[in-house]
Amino acid sequence: MKYLNSVKKTEIYGKTCLLRLDFNIQDNDLKNSIRLKRSIPTILFLLENKCKIVILSHKGRPAGKLNIKYKKSKLSLKPVSLALAKMLGQKVKFIEHFGFKKIKKEIDISSTGSVFLLENLRFNKGEETNNQLFARQLALLGDFYVNDAFAVSHRANASISKITKYLPSYCGFEMESEIEVFNSVLKKPKKPLILILGGAKISDKIGIIENFYNKVDSILIGGGVANTFFVARNIPIGSSLCDKKSIPLIKKYINDKKIIFPIDVIFDDKKAIVDIGSKTIVKYSQIISKAKTVVWNGPMGVIEKPKYQSGTLGVAKSISKSKAYSVIGGGETTSFVVKNKLDDGISFVSIGGGAMLDYLAGYKMPGIESLK
Numbered sequence: 038m039k040y041l042n043s044v045k046k047t048e049i050y051g052k053t054c055l056l057r058l059d060f061n062i063q064d065n066d067l068k069n070s071i072r073l074k075r076s077i078p079t080i081l082f083l084l085e086n087k088c089k090i091v092i093l094s095h096k097g098r099p100a101g102k103l104n105i106k107y108k109k110s111k112l113s114l115k116p117v118s119l120a121l122a123k124m125l126g127q128k129v130k131f132i133e134h135f136g137f138k139k140i141k142k143e144i145d146i147s148s149t150g151s152v153f154l155l156e157n158l159r160f161n162k163g164e165e166t167n168n169q170l171f172a173r174q175l176a177l178l179g180d181f182y183v184n185d186a187f188a189v190s191h192r193a194n195a196s197i198s199k200i201t202k203y204l205p206s207y208c209g210f211e212m213e214s215e216i217e218v219f220n221s222v223l224k225k226p227k228k229p230l231i232l233i234l235g236g237a238k239i240s241d242k243i244g245i246i247e248n249f250y251n252k253v254d255s256i257l258i259g260g261g262v263a264n265t266f267f268v269a270r271n272i273p274i275g276s277s278l279c280d281k282k283s284i285p286l287i288k289k290y291i292n293d294k295k296i297i298f299p300i301d302v303i304f305d306d307k308k309a310i311v312d313i314g315s316k317t318i319v320k321y322s323q324i325i326s327k328a329k330t331v332v333w334n335g336p337m338g339v340i341e342k343p344k345y346q347s348g349t350l351g352v353a354k355s356i357s358k359s360k361a362y363s364v365i366g367g368g369e370t371t372s373f374v375v376k377n378k379l380d381d382g383i384s385f386v387s388i389g390g391g392a393m394l395d396y397l398a399g400y401k402m403p404g405i406e407s408l409k
């Protein structure tokens with residue numbers, strides 16, 4: 038893999054860079070977005086090297102529906118271009134169409150140091166189908182390609198995977214730091230190593246449990262993930278959220294001493310489990326306080342409702358206070374921690390959710406493989 042960090046100046050100086058970022062950011066999160074902040078070092082480095090930058094990104098899941106309304110759609114990247122311009126202190130030219138010839142011309146006549154952001158790539162069918170022609174059309178816009186979108190690198194999309202066939206391709210600074218942190222957690226974690234898993238579904242977390250099982254000292258379970266384990270252990274959960282399809286896959290863990298379940302829970306008025314209870318918070322905090330490495334993904338409860346935030350807040354505070362090396366990830370998890378200003382106490386906040394889980398599960402990621 039070629040890192041932007043070690044690139045020879047002659048390879049990029051004065052050239053046009055296609056920079057893939059993950060700007061999949063809700064409009065009201067733009068102000069404090071770590072995804073935006075973490076994109077800046079790579080952008081500044083390219084600008085120092087007198088590059089023109091064409092930023093590629095997606096937002097949400099329009100499923101390739103390219104209709105006129107997308108200009109006003111919630112899935113447009115226009116608000117991101119304004120927020121980025123503010124952060125960079127320079128103009129970011131937003132291109133809201135996919136007339137590739139016209140775009141190319143506009144880039145060609147622009148001055149050194151120009152920054153462009155293309156509209157949501159997923160308005161094209163070819164993006165999510167990893168289409169060759171679409172990847173080529175994108176590639177023709179630049180001289181080299183940089184992937185700094187760790188959070189979407191577990192997807193075989195045209196601007197992540199196929200595009201590297203056509204251009205010299207490099208791994209950006211943000212992506213490099215994600216890979217470095219996760220490799221150190223996987224290969225030489227300081228023990229005790231604690232994994233904390235919550236959130237809605239367990240299906241995307243089974244891989245990480247399997248891959249970590251032999252390295253980890255304890256796995257603390259919360260959120261909807263705990264509910265599914267309760268059902269697997271024949272504990273009734275009423276109308277609580279449960280990922281029934283995954284039950285056969287977790288049966289082997291239900292009596293495992295390494296896997297720690299909530300000892301009390303909070304119910305809502307429909308008798309659904311919506312948070313871990315206060316005794317569990319104390320128990321989990323004690324375990325966290327003895328850890329040397331903590332990896333956390335997924336909230337302990339339904340954090341959209343302030344009444345059910347206690348478990349997640351308790352866990353976040355314990356990690357933030359502890360001296361352990363801590364890594365957290367997941368859209369909801371990280372934005373909750375940032376909103377509660379607890380991120381200063383976290384060693385590394387990943388911009389990845391699914392990508393973090395896939396990397397830690399040891400799965401091959403298309404966006405990383407294609408850089409090799």
Ligand code: ADP
Nearest residue numbers: 236237260261278310311338339367368369370
């Ligand atoms: P992240 O985005 O941090 O990776 P997930 O997407 O896996 O996390 O899960 C976040 C969602 O999990 C939140 O919307 C939250 O409401 C939900 N959740 C957590 N615990 C429960 C629960 N007990 N019942 C229902 N939903 C839950």
Ligand code: MG
Nearest residue numbers: 367368369390
């Ligand atoms: Mg999520």
